[in-house]
Amino acid sequence: MELKTVTTFIAMTIPFLLLTIWMLVDISIKQFKSPGEKAAWWLITLIPFFGWLIYLVLGFRRGKKPARD
Numbered sequence: 001m002e003l004k005t006v007t008t009f010i011a012m013t014i015p016f017l018l019l020t021i022w023m024l025v026d027i028s029i030k031q032f033k034s035p036g037e038k039a040a041w042w043l044i045t046l047i048p049f050f051g052w053l054i055y056l057v058l059g060f061r062r063g064k065k066p067a068r069d
Contacts, residue, residue: 019052020046022052024046026055027041030064031064033062
């Protein structure tokens with residue numbers, strides 16, 4: 001493989017990786033109706049390239065952030 005091809009591939013995948021990590025952190029912080037729902041959102045978010053988008057559109061507002069003291 002050429003270096004340009006590898007560099008382009010890495011440059012295109014890094015944003016997807018960062019968005020996936022951001023959504024996984026968001027899921028970890030929030031409280032959902034059940035642990036099963038939280039686990040389901042984790043699995044959905046791990047779908048390559050589109051899981052973060054599915055969570056952002058359908059699940060981002062479902063969870064509640066815990067109240068601060």
